[in-house]
Amino acid sequence: MGQKGFYFDMTACVGCRTCQIACKDKNNLNVGTFFRKVRAYETGVFPQPGIYHYSETCNHCEKPKCAEGCPTTALHKLENGIVDHDKNKCIGCRFCVWNCPYGVPQFIEALGQISKCDMCKDLVEEGANPVCVDACPLRAIHWGELEELKAQYGSGSVRDLAILPDSSITQPSLLVKAKTIALEKDYREKEI
Numbered sequence: 001m002g003q004k005g006f007y008f009d010m011t012a013c014v015g016c017r018t019c020q021i022a023c024k025d026k027n028n029l030n031v032g033t034f035f036r037k038v039r040a041y042e043t044g045v046f047p048q049p050g051i052y053h054y055s056e057t058c059n060h061c062e063k064p065k066c067a068e069g070c071p072t073t074a075l076h077k078l079e080n081g082i083v084d085h086d087k088n089k090c091i092g093c094r095f096c097v098w099n100c101p102y103g104v105p106q107f108i109e110a111l112g113q114i115s116k117c118d119m120c121k122d123l124v125e126e127g128a129n130p131v132c133v134d135a136c137p138l139r140a141i142h143w144g145e146l147e148e149l150k151a152q153y154g155s156g157s158v159r160d161l162a163i164l165p166d167s168s169i170t171q172p173s174l175l176v177k178a179k180t181i182a183l184e185k186d187y188r189e190k191e192i
Contacts, residue, residue: 003062003081004119005146005173007153008055010182012140015040015053022135023057026120033106035117036132040190041163043181050181051190054163055141057132058083058104058117059172066116069099074113081146081173082119090114101165102172119143146173153177162187 015038023029023036036057043050064083067075074089075096085105090113096105097114105114120130128134133143142149150157157175159167162185181187 003146003173005149007142007149007175009140009177010052010179011177012138013053018135018137019055019132019141022131026131041187042190043187052179052182059174062171065170066096066100066105069095082121084118085116101169149175
């Protein structure tokens with residue numbers, strides 16, 4: 001079984017946040033906790049302003065810094081490449097939070113430990129897609145074997161965006177069809 005990953009078509013995303021809501025609903029997440037979050041970025045200036053949206057989640061990296069920093073192996077990679085969290089081993093030290101360059105693991109105060117996207121492993125084990133994939137009305141998010149995604153969408157896809165850490169750090173299981181403006185360093189995050 002190969003590495004599972006996501007493909008995100010930034011050119012199709014309109015920032016509707018349906019993926020974010022579906023994820024919050026499936027995982028019963030409280031206000032302020034996100035396993036998938038859509039962010040908006042403004043670029044350029046008048047008369048040529050621009051905006052793009054990025055739907056971020058755990059990248060289930062080939063070299064996950066969160067798992068490397070976990071002293072109890074609560075965060076670990078499964079055979080299919082999912083970076084999983086074992087709540088029975090988590091001591092809430094937050095080393096994973098500090099180590100992840102994407103800021104993905106979140107400390108849940110009420111639990112006294114972290115939590116994060118598990119790529120809907122319960123659905124994946126049943127042969128279904130993660131909820132974010134099926135929820136997207138514009139089909140901007142795809143999921144599957146990373147090598148298959150590369151074969152299908154690899155031409156024109158990138159792993160490095162101006163808003164993300166360099167992909168060489170963790171080798172994220174992510175491909176992005178990026179808008180040209182998303183590759184530029186001049187951007188401002190816009191909370192919507």
